[in-house]
Amino acid sequence: MTEAATALKTTPLHALHVELGARMVPFAGYDMPVQYPLGILKEHQHTREKAGLFDVSHMGQVRLTGADPAGALETLVPGDIKGLAQGRMRYTLFLNEQGGILDDLMVTNAGDHLFLVVNAACKDQDVAHLREKLAGKAEVELLDDLALMALQGPMAAEVMARFVPEAATMKFMSYLSATFKGVPVILTRSGYTGEDGYEISCDKSDAEMIARALLGESEVEAIGLGARDSLRLEAGLCLYGHDIDTTTTPVDGALEWTLPKRRRAEGGFPGYDIIHHQLTEGAARRRVGIQPDGRQPAREHTEIQDANGTVIGEITSGGFGPTAGAPVAMGYVDIANSAVGTPLTLVVRGKPLPARVAATPFVPQRYYRG
Amino acid sequence: MTKKFTKDHEWVQVDGDVATVGVTDFAQSQLGDVVFVELPEAGRVLEQGKEAAVVESVKAASDVYAPVSGTVVEANQSLVDDPSMVNSAAETEGWFFKIQLKDTSELDGLMDEAAYKAFVEEAH
Numbered sequence: 001m002t003e004a005a006t007a008l009k010t011t012p013l014h015a016l017h018v019e020l021g022a023r024m025v026p027f028a029g030y031d032m033p034v035q036y037p038l039g040i041l042k043e044h045q046h047t048r049e050k051a052g053l054f055d056v057s058h059m060g061q062v063r064l065t066g067a068d069p070a071g072a073l074e075t076l077v078p079g080d081i082k083g084l085a086q087g088r089m090r091y092t093l094f095l096n097e098q099g100g101i102l103d104d105l106m107v108t109n110a111g112d113h114l115f116l117v118v119n120a121a122c123k124d125q126d127v128a129h130l131r132e133k134l135a136g137k138a139e140v141e142l143l144d145d146l147a148l149m150a151l152q153g154p155m156a157a158e159v160m161a162r163f164v165p166e167a168a169t170m171k172f173m174s175y176l177s178a179t180f181k182g183v184p185v186i187l188t189r190s191g192y193t194g195e196d197g198y199e200i201s202c203d204k205s206d207a208e209m210i211a212r213a214l215l216g217e218s219e220v221e222a223i224g225l226g227a228r229d230s231l232r233l234e235a236g237l238c239l240y241g242h243d244i245d246t247t248t249t250p251v252d253g254a255l256e257w258t259l260p261k262r263r264r265a266e267g268g269f270p271g272y273d274i275i276h277h278q279l280t281e282g283a284a285r286r287r288v289g290i291q292p293d294g295r296q297p298a299r300e301h302t303e304i305q306d307a308n309g310t311v312i313g314e315i316t317s318g319g320f321g322p323t324a325g326a327p328v329a330m331g332y333v334d335i336a337n338s339a340v341g342t343p344l345t346l347v348v349r350g351k352p353l354p355a356r357v358a359a360t361p362f363v364p365q366r367y368y369r370g
Numbered sequence: 371m372t373k374k375f376t377k378d379h380e381w382v383q384v385d386g387d388v389a390t391v392g393v394t395d396f397a398q399s400q401l402g403d404v405v406f407v408e409l410p411e412a413g414r415v416l417e418q419g420k421e422a423a424v425v426e427s428v429k430a431a432s433d434v435y436a437p438v439s440g441t442v443v444e445a446n447q448s449l450v451d452d453p454s455m456v457n458s459a460a461e462t463e464g465w466f467f468k469i470q471l472k473d474t475s476e477l478d479g480l481m482d483e484a485a486y487k488a489f490v491e492e493a494h
Contacts, residue, residue: 034429035402039402039403040402040403040427040428040429041402041403041405041428042403044428226402226428226429229429230428295405295406295453296406296408296426297405297406297426297431299430299431319428319429320405320406320426320428322428327406349424349431
């Protein structure tokens with residue numbers, strides 16, 4: 001324990017997590033809070049009802065500069081980056097030559113540069129990938145002097161407006177350079193919970209002041225990675241390395257919405273031939289939402305069978321959805337069994353558990369649409 | 371009535387030749403919010419140290435082992451209906467099942483309250 005802990009990295013909010021009584025666990029090489037004394041269930045519900053503050057400083061923040069960073073990035077991702085207006089952001093995917101997903105990321109057009117947020121476990125390889133593939137076309141800088149927090153929930157906007165009044169009218173998936181109690185911050189109206197909210201990028205040295213200011217508001221509680229996972233699962237959002245990875249394409253992963261018309265027609269991204277073929281002919285399997293009957297959760301790697309007992313896939317994320325009040329899951333099934341309502345059998349500890357393909361999200365998304 | 375504890379964090383309260391079994395307050399604090407329990411049905415024969423029940427929290431599933439061998443005489447249906455009782459009353463109303471003891475000498479190998487307390491403090 002102590003040997004492993006010394007090898008772990010910490011975020012600028014580590015001491016605050018410990019002070020707040022968090023249970024710390026290793027995650028993507030960092031010592032991170034999985035839950036606070038409130039517990040996962042109440043942290044989850046608090047975020048859905050009021051507002052929760054998450055430390056996501058382990059994630060990679062990357063600046064891309066150059067003559068045409070959008071054009072350069074489009075050679076690695078299938079999203080419309082050239083068409084991204086200044087101050088707007090978009091979800092996209094790094095792909096390999098087989099159309100497999102190397103990572104998922106957020107890209108913001110920050111005017112004179114692109115601002116990327118990538119997964120903690122992938123950040124070093126993402127930066128190496130960008131530097132190798134975009135050599136001579138764009139400069140890649142890992143901004144490891146920055147912290148990242150998320151304020152999520154129906155009261156996030158009201159709370160944020162007390163510190164940054166102009167945050168209230170920010171559009172969903174937009175970016176704002178602002179000042180929070182005298183220090184510079186970058187806000188995006190985005191998140192990973194299905195709720196309205198913000199991600200807050202700031203200098204490491206300002207992170208604790210900002211976190212304490214937000215936690216000082218009566219609506220805000222600190223929320224750990226445990227509730228972050230149950231919140232995103234209910235919202236139907238993918239967790240990289242589980243629901244999507246190098247063996248799944250955007251079509252397999254039911255992420256066709258990340259493939260805009262122009263890119264589908266023009267190509268110019270890795271794996272285009274395979275993805276184009278899948279878009280035309282269909283894929284063999286598909287990521288779907290899965291609703292088990294009863295109350296027993298079905299976890300990751302649970303085997304999925306069709307009505308005849310044939311193995312057709314496995315659960316990639318599963319647990320109990322506190323807001324749904326029921327177990328929720330997602331996983332891959334063969335295309336013949338992917339329609340909403342299709343009955344499935346999950347094999348949990350050797351016993352059959354009836355389930356069906358369900359529409360996602362499991363709870364309505366409540367993003368701010370202005 | 372004697373109360374004994376296992377290294378797997380089960381408690382067993384003995385009353386004559388019937389014992390009531392549950393998980394300890396320390397165990398529930400480690401599990402976090404419990405959302406599902408699967409209990410053995412009456413009549414099932416359990417062997418000491420083998421799987422007897424399942425408890426699932428928001429984050430993970432855990433096995434509960436039989437602290438003693440015997441035959442299940444009753445499962446706690448209230449716990450199935452409200453699994454959060456594991457968190458709120460682990461060592462009282464949140465009991466899992468009652469078992470008819472096969473061999474009372476098995477109890478000798480379990481810890482008493484003081485020994486269990488020391489075990490938890492040492493291990494964590």
